[in-house]
Amino acid sequence: MDRLQMRAMLRDMLRARAFEEAAAQGYAQGQIAGFLHLYPGEEAVAVGVLHAAEPGDYVVSTYREHVHALVRGIPAQEIMAELHGKITGVSKGMGGSMHLFDASRRFLGGYAIVGETFPIALGAAYAVAYRRLPEAVICFFGDGAVNQGTFHESLNMAALWKLPILFVCENNHYQIGTEIHRHSAITEVYKRACGYGIPAEKVDGMDVLAVHAAARKALERVRSGDGPQFLELETYRYRGHSMADPASYRPNVELNAYQANDPIAAAIHEAESAYPSADAMAAVGADCISHFCDHCCQEGHLDKAEITRLRQEVQAEVDDAVRFAQQSAEPDMQDAWSVFHHNRRYEVLMETAP
């Protein structure tokens, strides 16, 4: 991996963090409403995977998808405007935080119903396979989503017909407040793939380089017609499930351990049972981003000054996005109706078709 690529990945991780923190602020100020599911802590996953993607690949995501959208190349302005429900938003203010779509960037949407990403990815991959194109469909989902029936149904069909899908499980160990060992009989998610004969691997989702390497290899296989591949990426979200969730079900020490990217997290966790209060969510310490910063500096790819510049750059971009969103107009009911009727061509439905 060359210097430029590393720099680009770090930059995207910083953008992601800055974007989400700005969104949280917008929510706290009442500028953004609805459910807001943030990504801090998990940046290495989206950045690692999507930097391995080609423009010809498709992306399907969940309600926790701002960062996937951002890294995929949708302008921060358009995402932020969508969060604000503005007409300049990527979904014209009709979709909102959980429903970012961008046809031109092959971003097939954020889905708010857990388990929907699987059949959408299946259908997209079916279309790709039917056309015999060397394109992959990247399907993101959480550890909680794998217990939905569609996971099973879709993995079976994907394997049966060798469809070009990279399944990416963002295993942050929680289904809202329910920890993985309380929702899944088998907690090593990648082992679920064995029931379909899909090659699967578990990778450290806090290490962006490891994620990137695994994703690149898997995507190459997918695009070359080897059928679906499965990656489990172990990660952690620093915030509550959504802005409405104080995350009081998680031990303080668990959070701190992940924030320090501490390898003994699991061990500590076993020994810990107290459920501390919300203020446990305070300032973020060392994490996947700091870790990668350090790595880049150590390897001599970047220096502290450049990282500071990067931070300033991305902050400016995000500030601009917020300004843009705030200043944009709201859609009116006429806009809503015209979006709704956009594709409804009644006249076509009169044609004879001899």
Added chain:
Amino acid sequence: MDRLQMRAMLRDMLRARAFEEAAAQGYAQGQIAGFLHLYPGEEAVAVGVLHAAEPGDYVVSTYREHVHALVRGIPAQEIMAELHGKITGVSKGMGGSMHLFDASRRFLGGYAIVGETFPIALGAAYAVAYRRLPEAVICFFGDGAVNQGTFHESLNMAALWKLPILFVCENNHYQIGTEIHRHSAITEVYKRACGYGIPAEKVDGMDVLAVHAAARKALERVRSGDGPQFLELETYRYRGHSMADPASYRPNVELNAYQANDPIAAAIHEAESAYPSADAMAAVGADCISHFCDHCCQEGHLDKAEITRLRQEVQAEVDDAVRFAQQSAEPDMQDAWSVFHHNRRYEVLMETAP
């Protein structure tokens, strides 16, 4: 296994075959309507498993459930009457062939929507586990049913909470006209259980003794609190999927091979691709029943004369059931309404409950 038990199992296999052939005849004569899914060929499965069941165990089945009901102890009269839609039927003529229920025999029903048996079994097992009773729930389903989302969801919960369920897959290799290698990425169904850590085993479903031994062992584990167990029983249906199905999608040679219980069936099948017409379904040759008859005679448990007597006995029972069904009254609309309102106690719903 003692002589009496062997005799009882053989007797039930013969009853099962005779019952189903009588049902087919009733259908051909227009006395029975609707979908009719018959069991000939698969008798060793129901008989082997249910002879290992205790009266305290529960049974959940599919639309192909006449034989499960019969072996479970529901009188042939009441089953046959239900197939005829009569008020004397086990479900009072309201359920029909696909919906046999018998609360007193813990027969929790036949379900016509593929995949429903799993959650029903899950709920029954949850109730048993909550009450800490040494009872098992036996859940029957086909090879096609394992691709329904509920299979996956229910197996996960069953394993997670160690519920007392014996999952029994009747693998007859077909989902109506779609052969297993065209509907499942993994055709060894028992391997699906590994995704949940459920102990699983494949057994020859044409060999009633093998089925019985495996089921007894598995049920003991289930009742003693070891959590769910999984059996895949390889078998074959001689007739079409339902009476409406000529089964023209199956090669003649495949049918014949299974009818002769021929171990080289699979090998022949690979080499065969012609799809013969409906007359391929003609007279049944040697099969799981003949096989078991021979075995009983060879071991000296029974002789030909006794088998002939058994055949006569069961034929008499089935003839009587048909007569009973034909002579029974039909329900009238008043019966339907009173069944419908049976459990609706409006007055209770006014109570205060201090």
Added chain:
Amino acid sequence: MSDLFYWQSLNRAMDAEMAADETVITLGEDVGLYGGTYRVTEGLMAKYGEWRVRDTPISENSFTGLGVGAAMLGLRPVVEIMTINFALFAIDAIINMAAKIPFMSGGQFPMPLTIRMPGGIARQLGAQHSQRLEHTLMNVPGLRIAVPATPQDAYWQLRQAIHSDDALIVLEHELLYFSKGDVNEKAVAPPIHQALLRRSGRDVTCIAYSRMVILALEAAEFLAKEGIEMTVIDLRSLAPIDWDTCVQSVQQTHHCLIVEEDCRFAGAGAELSATLQERCFYFLDRPIQRVAGLDIPTPFNGKLEAASIPRTEDIISAVRQMLGTPGGQS
């Protein structure tokens, strides 16, 4: 012009569309090798291959969702759900995905998806195999629903459905597959949502759809002998509904009877009645009446099953009663 079974005309419509447009594919349980439970896809796999005619596992939710995802990439999938009863597993894909994605995406993704499914009460299939889901689907903005009653409409409307860039449900009826009728494959089709007058009469307007149209026509024939002239409107579409055709007729006859196989309580007829009383109130001589299915799970027994849905006699006596009873206090 040819005399075809309803299933054959659907089969021809599929064939015509698949021949004309490579983006049309079809999938569902046993649609390929087996040729479809009701033969609608017969012969297509041999002709178009298995990537265009795909046999699926029993995974309704995901293969319907597959249709949604494929439609987002520009294919025009025709998903066959073997019977409407199994659509209960696919309802999230239909309601939350197919119907909402075009809107939620701000109009970026059209949804050229067709979902075909036979429904209605056939013969003694029991309560679980006798669903009618029109009410559920009608309440979902973003879906259109075609309900062909004749082989000609089956042919036209399926082709139009495949051309539609909206998610479109074609509700077939299990008892109509083996009904026969003339099909002109060259004729110009009326708009997919246009209701058609199958018979005109001055005394009462009967509005029906799918199989109930056949019964309404039988009743009209019978009533004519008594001197009662009944208009029979075949709705052909449940979403949108061609209100103008209905309103015009009711304004002329001053009497309206709605016939549906669906359960009466909150069935499709409820919407028809509610809107027509809004629009025709001052023209009506009598309240709008519904002849509908009983509010009971379908009994297996054949006689009870038949009694649980409208029969021709029920229509006849409802009309007689409507026209015969004195007008009350108004």
Added chain:
Amino acid sequence: MSDLFYWQSLNRAMDAEMAADETVITLGEDVGLYGGTYRVTEGLMAKYGEWRVRDTPISENSFTGLGVGAAMLGLRPVVEIMTINFALFAIDAIINMAAKIPFMSGGQFPMPLTIRMPGGIARQLGAQHSQRLEHTLMNVPGLRIAVPATPQDAYWQLRQAIHSDDALIVLEHELLYFSKGDVNEKAVAPPIHQALLRRSGRDVTCIAYSRMVILALEAAEFLAKEGIEMTVIDLRSLAPIDWDTCVQSVQQTHHCLIVEEDCRFAGAGAELSATLQERCFYFLDRPIQRVAGLDIPTPFNGKLEAASIPRTEDIISAVRQMLGTPGGQS
């Protein structure tokens, strides 16, 4: 008598039933350790243990079906579906299992199952999180549906639901959980399906349910200042519907307005309107009107979302229009 939030009264009802009867259990996503998304099950796991308060995986179809199976063995499960939007995955368990098994089994298996779910439009949750499914559930014989609008009814009706041997759905409303009201835990409850007059007036009958009752009462207050006296009926139950209460009122006021949050087309109001015009036709001075949700997927933008469902002003102007317009040709 105490002043409780709606969620608290549901929590008390759960606690009372669980304390009184060991067969009552509850399950759903995050009902245990987390205490329920809307706090309805708060504290119950600590008190009753995890076999009675069970956190489930995200597997709506199967854990709802689990409730069905457990009810067949005599438990009285209360299934919480986190929000009604996820019930689309569980619809087979609800419609094809819970509603039909008691009948299909010839009456052998009662179904003492309660399914609780919050629904309706909250605040900017987007189209997929803004379902209203009442129409779908109403059309299913074998289900009853309670729609409490007040903390007192929430308390009463949830307890009654748990006592019911029929499958009973309690539709809560996301925006009502933090509404407050007096709850008398000792008072005798009216029958679960009885409609209640929340206000009496001679000029017009307004029929509403769930959150729309609150808006109707606001509108009535406002209209009273203009001299228009409006009766407000809180239906409380959508299946069965207490027709007598509705009919009696409409016979007195000669005007009927139905208010629902559901989409207008084939929504719950359609059934109300259709049956009431049948029963009250000769008493009505004007057609029955519906104030209802727009037939569009719910837009995310806050203003558009608000505009897509009835507001108090919409009710007021519908009443004004109904009473003000001359009577047309009749």
